[in-house]
Amino acid sequence: MWKRVSTLSPFLFSSKSTSLARAGHGWNACGSPAMDLPFSVNYASSLRDKTPFITFVLGGPGSGKGTQCEKIAETFGFTHLSAGDLLRKEMNSNSEERTTILNIIQDGKIVPSAVTVKLIMKAMESSDSDKFLIDGFPRTEENRIAFEQIIGLEPKAVLFFDCPEEEMVQRVLNRNQGRVDDNIDTVKKRLKVFETLSLPVIDYYSKKGKLHKINAVGDADEIFEQVRAVFDAPEVTI
Numbered sequence: 001m002w003k004r005v006s007t008l009s010p011f012l013f014s015s016k017s018t019s020l021a022r023a024g025h026g027w028n029a030c031g032s033p034a035m036d037l038p039f040s041v042n043y044a045s046s047l048r049d050k051t052p053f054i055t056f057v058l059g060g061p062g063s064g065k066g067t068q069c070e071k072i073a074e075t076f077g078f079t080h081l082s083a084g085d086l087l088r089k090e091m092n093s094n095s096e097e098r099t100t101i102l103n104i105i106q107d108g109k110i111v112p113s114a115v116t117v118k119l120i121m122k123a124m125e126s127s128d129s130d131k132f133l134i135d136g137f138p139r140t141e142e143n144r145i146a147f148e149q150i151i152g153l154e155p156k157a158v159l160f161f162d163c164p165e166e167e168m169v170q171r172v173l174n175r176n177q178g179r180v181d182d183n184i185d186t187v188k189k190r191l192k193v194f195e196t197l198s199l200p201v202i203d204y205y206s207k208k209g210k211l212h213k214i215n216a217v218g219d220a221d222e223i224f225e226q227v228r229a230v231f232d233a234p235e236v237t238i
């Protein structure tokens with residue numbers, strides 16, 4: 001059963017739109033926690049009524065999150081939402097936030113949570129699914145807290161793809177999908193951000209007993225067998 005973790009603050013129910021300028025209040029691109037959400041949303045309550053099955057998918061850059069999410073979605077019927085893909089789509093739109101998002105991604109940093117959570121929530125709201133894989137989120141404690149405050153739900157399970165840095169670097173540099181952050185300078189920065197800001201989130205879910213650590217080295221199909229065991233286990237009833 002889903003646990004509702006917080007009462008939404010009154011300011012979540014006004015009708016203002018978001019902008020990175022407003023998001024700048026109380027938040028920063030490096031992920032320092034701030035509790036005072038800078039924008040307003042009014043669609044979280046319908047999401048909470050759906051009480052969807054949420055799995056967060058974590059791991060460093062190039063650890064194979066996207067690759068494994070595709071297999072999980074196909075096998076177990078989850079809807080795959082990649083936070084990075086949602087941000088790239090926003091970056092390539094005529095959104096007033098596109099340049100700021102581009103600069104943050106190119107610099108290997110983390111986009112303010114207000115922006116990312118809003119994109120995830122919109123995607124969840126516009127889907128009929130009740131099972132979501134949220135790939136690459138939460139990347140920071142700030143991300144995690146913002147999701148809890150705005151959506152009021154916790155993940156049922158958290159996957160962590162554990163991969164050595166050298167392997168991640170090689171995979172990213174060989175990816176060849178034209179991503180602005182697939183270069184050695186940005187990858188080094190992303191690895192540092194992963195270590196300083198994302199590992200504490202992984203530690204948080206480990207302490208809560210929700211973390212499933214997957215050895216992300218080897219053939220993608222072999223890795224998926226470890227993932228399959230997680231979703232086949234009786235304690236993770238989908």
Ligand SMILES: Nc1ncnc2c1ncn2[C@@H]1O[C@H](COP(=O)(O)OP(=O)(O)OP(=O)(O)O)[C@@H](O)[C@H]1O
Binds near residue numbers: 064067171176216
């Ligand atoms: N087990 C694997 N062995 C070798 N290469 C892999 C493996 N899994 C994925 N790859 C390749 O490594 C690259 C990175 O994989 P993927 O995009 O799934 O990682 P990611 O964790 O989503 O990365 P990012 O956080 O940068 O989005 C891709 O080119 C993918 O095809």
Ligand SMILES: Nc1ccn([C@H]2C[C@H](O)[C@@H](COP(=O)(O)O)O2)c(=O)n1
Binds near residue numbers: 084105138190
């Ligand atoms: N929660 C997130 C997820 C992603 N981003 C930004 C910064 C990442 O380097 C970039 C690419 O994400 P990926 O496709 O690797 O998951 O997108 C973020 O700021 N916050």
Ligand SMILES: [Mg+2]
Binds near residue numbers: 065066082084136
């Ligand atoms: Mg990815």
